């Protein structure tokens with residue numbers, strides 16, 4: 001009896017073992033909840049032209065599916081289906097709330113899929129481990145949940161929702177996300193004020209609110225945000241003066257973009273202490289006064305954009321270590337006279353915009369130490385005389401050249417157009433001769449109001465690009481008389 005009972009017990013044990021093996025026929029398979037959640041996500045996708053989810057097949061190990069990463073215990077912790085910014089890698093459809101079954105998910109990266117629709121995915125509130133949410137560049141819309149901060153405060157370090165169509169205010173509860181290092185809400189339709197509680201987010205490294213409809217003053221709350229390296233508030237409706245506490249960002253800040261707002265007052269002196277700054281954009285505001293002398297100390301600056309303000313002379317003599325990627329001083333109240341020596345001696349300028357800067361010199365006398373890297377030159381609306389023939393002969397990478405509204409006087413037949421030139425704007429000068437054949441390559445251009453004569457070569461440019469000359473003829477102007 002005992003023997004029988006013992007063999008019955010071992011039979012039972014064997015049977016249990018057998019069943020536990022057959023219930024999990026393969027130990028290397030992902031958890032059934034993860035598979036269910038991911039297949040529900042796939043079911044919400046209506047178009048997948050590049051087959052990014054084609055490996056997501058029921059019954060196969062979901063840890064091997066495209067874009068899925070698993071922990072050692074075979075639980076899914078990462079979902080990243082994107083291949084780059086090419087529009088062909090798009091997914092259309094909605095984000096299924098059943099993804100909340102993927103309970104160990106830490107990173108949900110669905111950026112650049114272009115065509116995911118719906119509202120903010122509140123099911124993520126049920127994912128206790130989520131630390132990264134990237135939904136940039138889709139078509140998500142509607143307001144953010146007002147309690148987003150309370151619901152997500154635990155672990156989130158990266159919240160990226162840029163390039164969607166989210167509306168309404170930035171919920172003030174967002175400031176409870178005190179572990180965030182990256183907050184990117186750029187290129188949406190957010191309106192209202194910046195929540196002042198953001199100053200609690202002491203770990204922020206990157207704060208991007210560009211291209212929204214935010215307004216009011218920029219809060220004076222930067223004192224505790226000493227880890228901040230990039231601050232982009234451009235293309236909004238912020239008004240008022242620079243908040244003094246921005247001065248506390250001096251040790252680390254690399255990018256400060258406040259362009260395209262309604263800021264008034266002076267450029268503060270303390271900006272000259274920002275030793276790490278490589279990009280400063282204050283263009284398209286209403287700033288007044290002089291550019292502080294200590295801008296000389298911004299030796300690492302690569303992009304300095306101060307155009308379209310009301311700034312006055314004298315402009316400080318800069319000391320530039322790495323040269324400029326881009327310099328824009330256009331349309332202020334400067335009277336520079338000649339192109340400053342520190343610009344001329346810079347060896348790597350890609351974009352030089354000095355339109356409406358009170359320049360008065362012969363273009364032949366502009367002898368930059370390196371011409372090769374220019375791709376954009378704008379010298380419009382100055383009193384520049386002479387000819388650009390020498391300059392354009394050597395600026396082989398030039399794509400855009402603007403110099404309308406000057407006193408240039410040269411034979412257009414002598415102008416060699418760089419191979420990559422797309423835009424040539426020379427309206428309102430004293431240019432003579434014929435329109436060269438190579439003009440046919442231009443995508444954009446304006447030669448109006450000069451002294452040109454003769455037949456116009458085949459061109460995509462509209463009639464207004466040729467009006468006001470002495471004797472031009474042929475399409476798009478009336479035909480030539482023989």
Ligand SMILES: *[C@@H]1O[C@H](CO)[C@@H](O)[C@H](O)[C@H]1NC(C)=O
Nearest residue numbers: 046047090091092093114115
């Ligand atoms: C985006 O989604 C809409 C609606 O589902 C669809 O008509 C359109 O073709 C999709 N666009 C792309 C680029 O996939």
Ligand SMILES: *[C@@H]1O[C@H](CO)[C@@H](O)[C@H](O)[C@H]1NC(C)=O
Nearest residue numbers: 272273292293294295296297
């Ligand atoms: C530049 O910085 C140095 C110290 O780093 C300082 O002594 C000097 O006064 C500054 N120059 C200007 C013009 O502020």
Ligand SMILES: *[C@@H]1O[C@H](CO)[C@@H](O)[C@H](O)[C@H]1NC(C)=O
Nearest residue numbers: 389390391392393394414416
């Ligand atoms: C243009 O450059 C070529 C050589 O690169 C030179 O021979 C020629 O004289 C230049 N023309 C002008 C007008 O500078």
Ligand SMILES: *[C@@H]1O[C@H](CO)[C@@H](O)[C@H](O)[C@H]1NC(C)=O
Nearest residue numbers: 413415416417418419436438
């Ligand atoms: C016109 O363009 C061709 C091809 O880019 C180039 O070889 C030629 O030198 C150009 N001619 C003039 C006059 O710019």
Ligand SMILES: *[C@@H]1O[C@H](CO)[C@@H](O)[C@H](O)[C@H]1NC(C)=O
Nearest residue numbers: 410411412413414432433434
């Ligand atoms: C412009 O230059 C071309 C060739 O260099 C020459 O034939 C022409 O006469 C010049 N036109 C004028 C108005 O000087």
